[in-house]
Amino acid sequence: MPMLTEPSAVYEIPECEAGETCILLTDIVLRSSDGVRFGAHSKNLAWYSDGFPETDSVQLTKEDVELSEDSEVVMLLLKFMHRQPQPDLSLLSSSLLMRFANAAEKYALYSATGVCKLMVELSVDIHPLEAFLYAHKHGYPSLMDKAGKLAITREPAKFFVCAHNIGDTARRDLAEMETHSLSSKKVWDAFIEFSNWPPIFGAWWRKRAACREAICKVLRSPPPVLHKGGQRHCDGWHPFYENVLINMESAIPSETAFFRVIEDATPLLEGCTHCSIVVKHMKSAILQALAHIHSTPLTSFLV
Template identity: 35%
Template structure:
């Protein structure tokens, strides 16, 4: 790796309090490497945004990332004490990140809170820690339903169109004002266009239930079971106030309501099943991928 002026490496913010380099809280400086069992000599100290420090190795940072200066540039023989480099990551994120700068088994990210995993994902991208990028990408995609806004922004910022397509449906229930505030203008416009396809699909699904399949006794086309089923469906959907997330779940909801309300009426049960199937087809056919709206 070529030697480049230190200021080109965004992570490094060195503070000096004469006569030596040191952190803002030198009395509590920890020099231990967070990697369990590590025997590599510590030659640099990394400080977190919440005041904790960790021992690290400039050669490891050079080998496992591309966001830190080369070891021969970072190590300066005219400094009698170890440098303390202050980073914007919290101690929980920084401690986890440093484990990816060692030749060891990777941590199980499923055991960590989302805030730490998402912070690690950002750190991996920022410092070009390729050993962490892919596992973070998979973990962020797995959190699409639980944290749609954060995952959408992560996928857009770091150009992961597959994740953006996967998470986009889970953002449809988020308030329009929130999306306008949080998303970049071009991303917000694409999201609104994507949302419009769902709004059109809603009108199609809700305005066209299948016709009755057979007359009931007495010449009626609708039985009490269907009326109970339809009332329960509206109640589940907020009393007729439909949201985008409700419509996404519409086929599943219909299937769930058939047994308790239509088990004694085969024609109406088949009618409801037909509605669920047609809704699924309409949503699949009418709504494009998010990427096509970009």
């Protein structure tokens, strides 16, 4: 809710800057979060918006109404509270559009909410995560679904955390599947922006540890395939195997990383068809093991 500042000895109310040809007297002051004072009209606030406090008490005590929005947003709010052509929102930066769209909803500025929603929908490709949070907060399910699908693929770690933070476990678990190929640091950096991150990050970490252990288990016991002469492995196997172990030790424990390491090391086998069978079995075993872990709900890893 807007806050009131302490009254001063000489209380000055700035003239209206929002109306291009406005001749109405200003009788109330709105102060933005960056300290800019705007002269406004109490009747316009009451007529165009349902979100501002009753202005009678403010006028009597002559106190600024402090808003949490910055001056760019406050100016746009006031422009939409005048009988004049509305500002062209397509000219706004994506950041300012999202800030204004949320403010219009907050103050129930109905002359702006509809066009804001339309502009957010048109620009959802630019900021899908912000559009998702906007749609969730203000109850736009179709926009929420569209933005969520884009955010999962583009910013899986951030979307994973945001979905968890708003209690959307279904979308959180979908996004978690997309984080398997990300570094732990990237997921960590996304989590620490929120206060309730420790338990769920711990679950994510333990799930990742289970994936690494599953890969190590397969690598520790490659299936034997007899070569000509009864040998278990050819001369190329040992440098290949050593290369895979060394690189997987520091790699992300995922199917993508494992297959990339295998592909990079395959030339060391020098075309051995018998060792290729071993590699094929290892790939299959790892896919099966990781699929089982991935299908296990994240909550199963909470302690």
